[in-house]
Amino acid sequence: MRITKYEHATVTIDTDESRLVIDPGGFLTSLTDFANIAAVVVTHVHPDHCSPANLQRISELNPEVPIYAPTAVATTVPGVNVIAVSPGDVITHDAFTLEFFGGTHAVIHESIPVIGNVGVLVNDQFYYPGDSYALPGDKDVTVLAAPLGAPWLKIGDATDFVLDVAPRYCFGTHDMTLSDVGHGMHHDRLDWATQQGGGQYLPLAPGEAIDL
Numbered sequence: 001m002r003i004t005k006y007e008h009a010t011v012t013i014d015t016d017e018s019r020l021v022i023d024p025g026g027f028l029t030s031l032t033d034f035a036n037i038a039a040v041v042v043t044h045v046h047p048d049h050c051s052p053a054n055l056q057r058i059s060e061l062n063p064e065v066p067i068y069a070p071t072a073v074a075t076t077v078p079g080v081n082v083i084a085v086s087p088g089d090v091i092t093h094d095a096f097t098l099e100f101f102g103g104t105h106a107v108i109h110e111s112i113p114v115i116g117n118v119g120v121l122v123n124d125q126f127y128y129p130g131d132s133y134a135l136p137g138d139k140d141v142t143v144l145a146a147p148l149g150a151p152w153l154k155i156g157d158a159t160d161f162v163l164d165v166a167p168r169y170c171f172g173t174h175d176m177t178l179s180d181v182g183h184g185m186h187h188d189r190l191d192w193a194t195q196q197g198g199g200q201y202l203p204l205a206p207g208e209a210i211d212l
Contacts, residue, residue, distance in 0.1 A: 001013060001014070001015055001123065001125065001126075001211070001212045002014040002209050002210070002211050002212075003126055003143055003209060003210045003211075003212070004207065004208070004209040005145075005171060005173065005204040005205070005206060005207075005208060005209070006028055006030055006031045006206050006207065007027045007028050007029055007030060007176060007206050008025060008027040008028070008048055008173070008174060008175060008176040009022075009023040009025050009027070009043075009048055009049045009173055009174050010022065010023050010024050010025060010027075010028045010031060011023065011128060011145055011173065012031065013096065013122055013123075013126060015095040015096075017094075017095060018038040018039075018094045018095040018096065019036060019037050019038055020037075020038060020039050020040070020041065020096050020122065021034075021037055021039075021040045021041075021058065022040070022041045022042075022043070022120065022128055023041070023042060023043055023049040023050070023128075023130070024040065024042075024051055024054040024055065024058065025046075025047060025048040025049040025050060025051050025054070026047045026048055026051040026053075026054075027048055027176050028051065028054060030206050030207055034054075034057050034058045034061050034062070035061050035062070036062070037058055037061070037062045037065055038065070038093065038094040038095065038096065039065060039066050039067075039068065039093045039094060039096060039098075040055070040058060040065060040066070040067040040068070040069075041067075041068045041069065041098065041118075041120050041128075042055070042067060042068070042069035042070075042073050043069070043070075043117050043118055043119065043120070043128070043129075043130025043131065044069075044070060044072075044073075044105055044115055044116060044117040044118070044130055044131060045070070045072045045073055045076045045115060045116075046105075046115075046131065048174075048176075049130065049131070050069075050073055050076060050077065052076065052077045055067060055077045055080050056077065056079065056080060058080075059079070059080040059081065064081070065081060066081055066083050066093060067080055067081055067082045067083065068082075068083050068085045068091060068098060068100075068120075069082055069083075069084070069085065069118075070084065070085070070086075070115075070116035070117065070118060071084040071116070072115065072116055085098075085100050085118055086100065086103070086118070087100050087101050087102055087103045087118060087134075088100065095123075096122055096123060097122070097123050097124065098120055098121070098122060099120070099121040099124075099136075099139075100118045100119065100120055100121075101118065101119040101120070101121065101129075101134045101135070101136050101137065102117055102118055102119040102129065102130065102132045102134025103116065103117070103118065103134070104116060104117055104132065105117040105130070105131045105132060105152075106131050106132050106133065106150075106152040106153070107152060108151050108152045117130045117131050117132050117134075118130060119132060119134045119136065121136045121139055121141070124139065125141070125142040125143060125212060126141075126142065126143045126144075126145070127139070127141045127143070127144050127145070127165065127167070128145045128173070129145075129146075129147070129161075131147070131150065131152065131174070133157060133158075133160075133161040135161075135164055135165065136165070141165050141166075141167040141168070142167065142168045142169065142212060143167060143168070143169045143170070143171070143210055143212070144162065144165050144167035144169070144170045144171075145170075145171060145172075145173040146158060146161060146162050146165075146170055146171070146172055146173065146190055147161075147172070147173060147174040148172035148173065148174055148175040148178060148183070148186045148187070148190070149174060149175050149176075149177040149178040149182060149186060150174050150177060151177070153174075155185075155186055155189050158186070158189070158190065159189050159190065159192070159193045160193075162190050162193035162194055162197075163193045163196055163197065165197075166196075166197030166198075166199065167194065167197070167199050168198075168199045168200070169194075169199055169200050169201075169202060169210060170190060170193075170194040170199060170200075170201050170202070171201070171202045171203065171204040171210070172186065172187060172190055172203065172204070183203075187201070187203045191203075
C-alpha cells in the first residue's frame with residue numbers, strides 16, 4: 001500500500017490494483033490523473049477538501065465511482081454518486097475497508113456554524129481525521145495524517161492529538177496556511193510528539209509517499 005501526500009488536504013492510497021482518493025480539494029494542483037479511481041472519501045464540504053470541479057471530473061472519468069462523504073456533500077456537488085456515511089459505518093469497496101469516526105468539524109469560532117466531518121481509517125492502517133481531532137477508537141494506527149495548520153488549529157492541540165494516537169509513522173497535512181518558517185516549527189512539534197510513542201515523523205512534501 002502506497003500513501004501519497006498532495007497539496008494541502010489531498011491524499012491518495014494505492015494498492016496493486018486500486019486507488020482511493022481522499023479530499024481532492026480546491027488547492028490540489030499536482031494530481032492531474034483522475035483515471036482508474038476505485039473510490040473517493042470527502043471528509044466535509046469546505047472547498048479546501050471538497051472541490052466540485054475535481055469531484056465532477058473524477059466522476060466523468062470513473063462513472064461508477066462512489067464518493068463516501070457526509071450528507072451535505074450531496075447537495076454541494078449534485079450529479080455525482082455520493083454515498084452518505086456517518087461515524088461507526090464500516091464499508092468495504094474494492095481493495096479498501098473504510099471505517100468512519102468523529103462526526104463534527106473542529107470549532108473555528110462560536111460565530112461560525114459547526115458542520116459535519118468524518119475521519120476515516122483505511123484498511124486498519126492509515127488514519128485521516130479531516131478537520132478534527134477525532135480519535136480512531138482504540139485502533140493501532142500505522143500511519144497518521146495529522147493537521148499542521150488551520151484557522152481552527154493550535155499546535156498544542158495537534159501535538160496532543162498525535163500523542164493520543166501514537167502512530168508508527170506520521171506526516172503533516174492541511175498545511176497551505178503556513179509559511180516555510182511555520183512549516184518547520186510545526187513539523188518539529190509533531191516530530192517530537194510522534195517520537196514519544198516510539199514512532200517516526202516524515203515531513204512529506206506534495207508528491208512524496210510512504211510505502212507499507
